[in-house]
Amino acid sequence: MKQTFIIIVTCGLLACNQQTKKIQVLQNRMDSLQKKLSDTYKPGFGEFMSAIQAHHSKLWFAGKNENWKLADFEVHEIMEGIENIQKFQTERKESQMIEIIYPALDSINKAIQQKNFSLFKSSFTLLTNTCNNCHRAANFEFNVVKIPDTQPFSNQVFKVNASN
Ligand code: HEC
Known part of the structure; x- marks a missing residue:
């Protein structure tokens, strides 16, 4: 036992x-x-913003040339950048403010669907003002975005070409 x-x-x-x-x-x-x-490796807030900056500029030249397919692509790249900030930058308090950009993006999407340049132009102005409003609210007021005057990339065609 x-x-x-x-x-x-x-x-x-x-x-x-x-x-x-x-x-x-x-x-x-x-x-x-x-x-x-x-x-x-995780891109920083500023890196996401730099990518958004490039697409913001490309979007303008696509819209200006009434290249609606390219404009549609570029606005979606911006939306992807915003979603990435919401997903990967949760620890930054500024990320909670990012949704203020959606009304301007919705308006741009509408202009693209309607192939309406004058709506595109006013929506793009609203978008650019929203970028700056958020920078001001986030104490990055020194970071001023504007409607670009020169094409950002000389190696890309913004006009509608024959294949479009
Ligand atoms: C949350 C509100 C918010 C919105 C909306 C916003 N930004 Fe920003 N942006 C920031 C913050 C915060 C920074 C500073 C990031 C950092 O800490 O590096 C920044 C930085 C930047 C920078 C500087 C990047 C660098 O490192 O040089 C650019 C350019 C920029 N934003 C462009 C834009 C554009 C273009 C839009 C609109 C399409 C936009 N931003 C909308 C908050 C915002």
């Missing part, structure tokens, strides 16, 4: 030991995954 008891306790202890080892292995794996995750 005593012997059986000792055997049971020993087996129990061994099983417990195995369990502890397994937990330790899992813990190590979790720690290394956590480290990998925190070392993963």
Whole structure:
């Protein structure tokens, strides 16, 4: 009886030991995954904004040339940038303000659908003012955006070409 008891306790202890080892292995794996995750490159708020800046400029020249397919592409690139800020920059309080840009983007989308340059122009002005309003609200008032006067990329065609 005593012997059986000792055997049971020993087996129990061994099983417990195995369990502890397994937990330790899992813990190590979790720690290394956590480290990998925190070392993963994530673009900063300013980098997302720089990409949005390029698309803001391209959008203007696409609209100005009534190249509606390109304009549609560019406005969606801006929307993607905004969504990325909402997804990847949750720790920045400014991200909560980003949705103030949606009415201007909706208006641009409408102008593109209607192929209406005068609506496009007023919507683009609204968009640009909204960029600046948010910069002011975020204490980045020194960061002023305007309607561009020269094409941003000389290696891209903004006019509607034969293939469009
Ligand atoms: C949340 C409100 C908000 C909106 C809306 C917004 N921005 Fe910004 N923007 C910021 C903040 C905050 C920064 C500073 C980012 C940083 O800390 O690097 C910034 C930075 C920038 C920069 C500087 C990037 C650099 O590193 O040189 C540009 C250019 C810019 N924004 C363009 C735009 C344009 C164009 C729009 C509109 C289409 C826009 N922003 C809309 C908040 C906003």
